[in-house]
Amino acid sequence: RIDAMIASVESRLEEPARPVQVSGHFLEAAHAYYEATGERRMLDVAMRAADQMDSVYGPGKATYISGHQGLKLGLVALYRATGDERYWRLAKFFADERGRGDYERSGEYAIDRTYAQDHLPVIEQTEAVGHCVRATYLYIAMTDIAALSGSEAYRSAIDAIWQDAVYNKTYLTGGIGSVRFHEQYGEPYELPNLSAWNETCAAHGNAVWNHRLFLLTGNGQYIDLMERILYNATLVGVSLAGDRFFYQNPLMSFGDY
Structure with missing residues (x-):
């Protein structure tokens, strides 16, 4: 089931805000669980999810702006747990993409x-x-x-x-x-x-x-x-x-x- 979850990250990120928000909370939870227990099981799953995101999104790759901001916090938390700078740099990429206006928004963005x-x-x-x-x-x-x-x-x-x-x-x-x-x-x-x-x-x-x-x-x-x-x-x-x-x-x- 974990493999199916990881494989679905790309398609989930194409949906509106909530799946991305939940992903961010999961990454934060993985960091907290690892810090509290030293157990890597949850952290390893979080890293696989973040690695999938990093393979799809970033400079020279796909662009995505979520309606919710939680993913960036999770990526920074994952960097703190692992020391892998790819994660916080991906968080910065998502932040820097805001306000560029070079692709169409829908739903909540159509309002304001x-x-x-x-x-x-x-x-x-x-x-x-x-x-x-x-x-x-x-x-x-x-x-x-x-x-x-x-x-x-x-x-x-x-x-x-x-x-x-x-x-x-x-x-x-x-x-x-x-x-x-x-x-x-x-x-x-x-x-x-x-x-x-x-x-x-x-x-x-x-x-x-x-x-x-x-x-x-x-x-x-x-x-x-x-x-x-x-x-x-x-x-x-x-x-x-x-x-x-x-x-x-x-x-x-x-x-x-």
Whole structure:
């Protein structure tokens, strides 16, 4: 069955975002399992999957832009587990392909390419836009790539995006995502309480992004924000019993939520 899974990677990547998102989570899980146990079984499968992707996509090969950003995080995690630079360089390739506009998008992209942060090349982006979970995953990957490549262009873009996200589009709780439609960032200072989306997944992504920024820079402001997010925007998505979960977290209710 594993052979069938690996053989299907190419066809899966031709589909919309979800299979690619799941692939990224699998690569991250393989890294975590290997770090925790020293067992290579899951890691070896992840490497085979990533090797298949690398054989199909990259400079001079096929181009693909997923609507979800999770694959890049998984590829960087796999590099950290193996030391094979092909993996993080493939993550950078996928990031650099965003915003090029040289092939047709469909579905979510037909509505608004900012939704998946595909409106500009990543190094030209200066604002936090689009679907918040997808955005934070991209920004985590960009931070990782900046650390690995030393790219000043990536650093400048990350800094500008963070300034916009934190000072213009973040709730006092550290939550993000003020627009219910497409679960996305709104305009600067568009932070309604009743209709706030504040997705739990987005809070998690935001916390991880700020942790990565701290690792990159050593600046305590990122850890301060991460702590605020964890206590006030992430834990609120879990019931006291730990068996029920909120997807969204509005800051105001008439008792019907």
